[in-house]
Amino acid sequence: MSDKESREKLILCAKKEFAEKGFAKASLRKIAADAGLTTGAVYFFFKDKNGLFGAVAKEAMDGFFALLSDHLRNEEKDGIPHDGFVRGYENDFARDLVTFLYDHYDTVMILFHKAAGSQYEDLVDRIADELDRSYLIQAEEYASRFEGKKVNRYLLHFHTHMQIEAFTHLLEHVPDKETAYKEIRPVMDMLISSWMEYVLEDDN
Amino acid sequence: MSDKESREKLILCAKKEFAEKGFAKASLRKIAADAGLTTGAVYFFFKDKNGLFGAVAKEAMDGFFALLSDHLRNEEKDGIPHDGFVRGYENDFARDLVTFLYDHYDTVMILFHKAAGSQYEDLVDRIADELDRSYLIQAEEYASRFEGKKVNRYLLHFHTHMQIEAFTHLLEHVPDKETAYKEIRPVMDMLISSWMEYVLEDDN
Amino acid sequence: MSDKESREKLILCAKKEFAEKGFAKASLRKIAADAGLTTGAVYFFFKDKNGLFGAVAKEAMDGFFALLSDHLRNEEKDGIPHDGFVRGYENDFARDLVTFLYDHYDTVMILFHKAAGSQYEDLVDRIADELDRSYLIQAEEYASRFEGKKVNRYLLHFHTHMQIEAFTHLLEHVPDKETAYKEIRPVMDMLISSWMEYVLEDDN
């Protein structure tokens, strides 16, 4: 077996095992055996269990963060629309994200629900932080348009959380991509509308 | 050691250990040692690791479900208010729940975030199911008042999830009870208002 | 609960547990719990696990050895019949033995098949030794009647073993006493006839 073949096979089998048992309970022995290799081989290709987990996650992680930062840059540049109408690319982003998540379904599920104990166990929190930073900027700008209003920081945080949950909930409960496109729309509408209505509070 | 000191001590040390490492990775050896006992003693007082976990959880669990079912019974009885105003006891419930959750802070955190592998690992799902069942009844009744409208089931599910998240998020991000009372209000307002606006969709 | 009641209850529950799991794997805790008592109580009434086992076995043991030695005394006194016909009391003994064994079915099964690890784990061997001693006397007397014949010691031993097996096999394979009476007869006939035919060998 060639260098890359074995490595790929290990990653594939690891993905299956992590998905089934989660990072902490996954067995390297089983992964190696499933790949037709031995545990030693795992340590040839990867630093350790976490390294293997990282290799499983890498592609999806990279793609995800590229998508995300691209989106945030756009949003920060344009700000909240003054006419009250959500721009089309909000929905485009939701669509792109759904496409991406379902194209990397297995890995994404692992990263969101099976990463406890690994280097990525607080990935969702880190994403939330990044979103939060960006949303705060937008919210502050939004608040500056209204006299006597200020950002409700806590609600903003929670709202960010809801945004993320909107997608992880989708993945868990809607198996096929087409249905997902359909279900996510009213959810996003609801989230955007409640953001605009509730993120600001009376300044006192 | 007299009376129930040892048992209580075990529960106390277990609570600490479960909170730190989660059910699965918690060590009975360490729990027993921290309590100044041997692992054998754990098995005198409790059936097994899960039994100990149950003892840690019991009081909070019982109280929580009492509170919850009481609330649901009230809600189902009265239905959605026709005048569009949320009744006071909605907020009373939120207040009671916050009080309860913060009074059982450690245990609740364990049950919600550290129970993987235990008998309660899907507790949140079970709560969600119970809420869902109740909310569906209310939503159907609500839909019956409008021609050409029906319940958006998926959004209902998601919303239920968010209701729960509202409280777990609170616990994780707001340390003191008084602040919690304050922060939860706009969040609940937002959730209730978006529920009434988005839970129904065009019937076609 | 009075002194004797508790003791009797312990013995009864122990009998059940020993029968199910055998001496070694039986759990004192379970025995005590089944009797509505605690392990400590076992040590009040009996020296230890083996002591309890002894109490379970005592009645059957005493009765059995009484029956056996009675029989052996008779046999040794009268010797092998010269006319070649087996006396009636051979069959009487078989009948009495079957009666006794089935009247003490549970205990006997425990002693024969579940005593590993206990003080009685080699009970069958001890019975065999006692029988052997007696049968050797009878066989020597029998041999003395024939010129150039001597006892085949090894076959005698094995035959003793078969005699014992005849009864333990019966207990294991025939559940009811009446059938047992019927099945044991041809077996005993076979054993007696083969004893007389094969226990002696040419003296050289």
Added chain:
Amino acid sequence: MSDKESREKLILCAKKEFAEKGFAKASLRKIAADAGLTTGAVYFFFKDKNGLFGAVAKEAMDGFFALLSDHLRNEEKDGIPHDGFVRGYENDFARDLVTFLYDHYDTVMILFHKAAGSQYEDLVDRIADELDRSYLIQAEEYASRFEGKKVNRYLLHFHTHMQIEAFTHLLEHVPDKETAYKEIRPVMDMLISSWMEYVLEDDN
């Protein structure tokens, strides 16, 4: 340690430990320590305790069943001799079996007397079943030659059991192979003769 030394050493030490304490009470820790290894090593080479037991037993088991089925095939093919004389290969078989059993003395003793709790704990019963099946065929054929006779099933079972006991008894009481050859003969003669005389009973 090179090659298969460690594995062999483990099997050897296991054999000793099983022989001493029986399967259930044997300690993997001790086995590993005796072999100069850790318990973990046992689980590298074998699936679990039963797997190690299987490895200890394998060679003897395979040989034994080969010998046995070979013999039964011959017997079933030829049937009971009409002239009343036992064919030579009956004795050849007894001889071969004794040879085999003494060549695998330790393992055989373990399998017959120390296997409680293991995968082979009812090995003797399984052998008895196989013999029984074969002997029943032969007995039915034998019965068909006589008017008004039928097979005494219970006695047949018991007799099968005794055939097996003939060999296990030998192993336990006769240490050297040459003596064993000598002692087994009259026993086999006795068994065969009593089989032919008592396995049939009046048909009524």
Added chain:
DNA sequence: TATGAATGAGATTTCATTCAT
């Protein structure tokens, strides 16, 4: 480019037994 052997530390669980009260 891997293998195969082995470690060592850990896990949960079970049990007979003891003893103060």
Added chain:
DNA sequence: CATGAATGAAATCTCATTCAT
């Protein structure tokens, strides 16, 4: 007459990791 608490030693098994070859 018996309990209730606790011990301490043992059991099997799992696992990530290492390293010589």
